[in-house]
Amino acid sequence: MALLSKKDAQLITDPLTDNNPITIQVLGICSALAITAELKASIVMAIAVLFVLGIGNVVISLMRNIIPSKIRIIVQLVVVAALVIIVDLVLKAFAYELSKTLSVFVGLIITNCIIMGRFEAFALANGPWKAFLDGIGNSLGYGVILIIVGFFRELLGSGTLLGYKVLGDPIAKTGVYAFGYENNGFMLLAPMALIVLGIIIWIQRSRNEALIEEH
């Protein structure tokens, strides 16, 4: 017997491909633009969202029958905010270095619309195990796109990957810079993130025409 039933496995694999939160549902764009100037930040953000969405989805799912529908959005916000703040405090006390790297992401996680979107669309209507898988799947789908965008922006914008100078030294003119190559500083600015994202969306839809929306 497989570890996960077919339906459960789909909860994880769908958001990775044909139901990707960024490229298909167009959620979480703000953070995808803001922090993908370097690969490391993209990876850190992907892990942070994985953590928050996995746990948050379970918490909301457990509470789904007692949450008053009139204030459910507020309840969801409180759950995310409380989770993120507690994690931040614990990190500050026991893993100070890590918390300094993460500090800027804390605010971005709370406002990430993927989290609210999954709470609203999935966790409120499904059991905790399914909600957990859905959270993991969606944050992985989010993370994959973030890492692809971060990879190209850092490589073309700074000529580095994870801080390593993979294309040579731009000032000492070694590596590809010896042949007159220049870093494209525009890649570091948010508009280029949008364009890279657009290219990903284009490629994905041209490979699977069923994804093209009809108007």
Place this chain on the structure above:
Amino acid sequence: MEKRTDKNSYTILFAIGMVLVVGSLLAFAAASLKPNIEENKRIEKQQNILYAMGINNNDEGSVTFVGKDVVADEFSKYIKKQIVIQGDKVTEDVNAYLIDVKKEQTNAKAGKTRKLPLFIGEKEGKTFYVAPIRGKGLWDAIWAYVAMDNNMVVQGIYLDHKGETPGLGANIKQRFFMDDFTGEHLMNNGTFKGINVAKGNADPINKDKTDNEVDAIAGATITGDGVAAMLKSELKQYVPYFKTLKK
């Protein structure tokens, strides 16, 4: 039939209960973790001051502080004297490094004379004067520890920020940016000029140490301007003290 959870009374009770539970949970977490967090911050300050003096475990390209276990010993070994400058008065204070620069800035705005901490360190026969400073970046606070010699020539700097953009403004705490400051002059022909974070690439390899300029980071104009403004307005206040050293 109306569901139980749709009733107004239930909604209000739920909201009150939620606020109480979450509020006390957060308050409990914050209070019980506070001593650890404060201790971490104190250690970080000592590490930052030592870093500016060039006492660190850097390898090529990395920023690595001295270990947490040895920082207290190293700090008392290298920092010979901690002083507080308040107007014309200079007093010694072994806990000057715990002075909250932010609070002093607010006090100064309210018309009080600001306490300016300065840490005097010695390494290999050379004397370093390390000043903690604070300013504004694009999104939030930025701060720095600047080690200078008695002519106000920068010997090392440690820059940090609360929430600058990763990959852009956040790079002020990378080696390539911080190392540029080493050797730069803050004075120009006897008057204080500060160090400008300049765009336009007049001197990208940073050979000219007396031009009062370092190369800016692309895409981080406002953070860079914040660094320049901070160096200028904050270190200016130390000028009278450095003048007395010459006499």
